[in-house]
Amino acid sequence: MQIKFPPLRRVLNLLPSCFMERAKGYPLRAATIGLAILALLHGPALVYAQAAPVSVIHNDNGGSLEERLEMIDQMRRAGQRVEIRGRCASACTMFLGLPNACVARTARLGFHGPSSQFYGISLAPREFEYWSRVMADHYPSAIRTWFMRTARFTTMDTITITGAEAIRLGARACA
Incomplete structure (x- = not known):
């Protein structure tokens, strides 16, 4: 304080x-x-x-979209800063939509489209479209476009990009 x-x-x-x-x-x-x-x-x-708290991401493999959306909403309301400095995959990548989020050039971000909780079972087309848009709404513009055109169709694997690539696509660089 x-x-x-x-x-x-x-x-x-x-x-x-x-x-x-x-x-x-x-x-x-x-x-x-x-x-x-x-x-x-x-x-x-x-x-x-009082300075806003800082969360530093070193190894986050994602998880439930609903739980992550709730966490992101709480972090947004608190003005919490997020620094992605290591591996951040799946739902973790939605932190990019926070106004106080930044990415280290050496970070690794793993993207994939929405899928059911049962590995290998696809979502119904309407659900797939809905959750794809929910995820995309949490990305900077160029990453959103790339995600909707490409990454969301990968559901059994992830497409990994570096922090430097994410920064080039509009993510904010960490100091």
């Missing part, structure tokens, strides 16, 4: 002139005491800023 104080000059101007006369020659002491007085008098007016 970080406390944001007003600029020092403004703080010193708020102090009584008699206090400033006594503190001449001791600017650090004056500033410290001044900040303490200001905090006591105007404590509720101080602004508290």
Whole structure:
């Protein structure tokens, strides 16, 4: 948690002139005491800023779309940052749709189309179309287009791209 104080000059101007006369020659002491007085008098007016939590992905093989959608919604509401720095496959790739998500150039992202919970059993065409669009809506534009044209039709395997390729296709690069 970080406390944001007003600029020092403004703080010193708020102090009584008699206090400033006594503190001449001791600017650090004056500033410290001044900040303490200001905090006591105007404590509720101080602004508290808390950094958003960060999730770093090193090895995430995906899982249930419904569960991942719920997780992504919670992370979006919390403003949580996501850094994809390792393997991220299947439902994990939907993190790319978060506004605070980034990808390391060395990351590996595995894409495939929606499938049933029973390996090798296809979804009905309507379900396949619906879940394909749900997944695609969580990708940057160029990845969305590529996914809908190509990757979604791979359901028994994954198509793996590097973080560098994902960045070239519109994903945000991690610093």
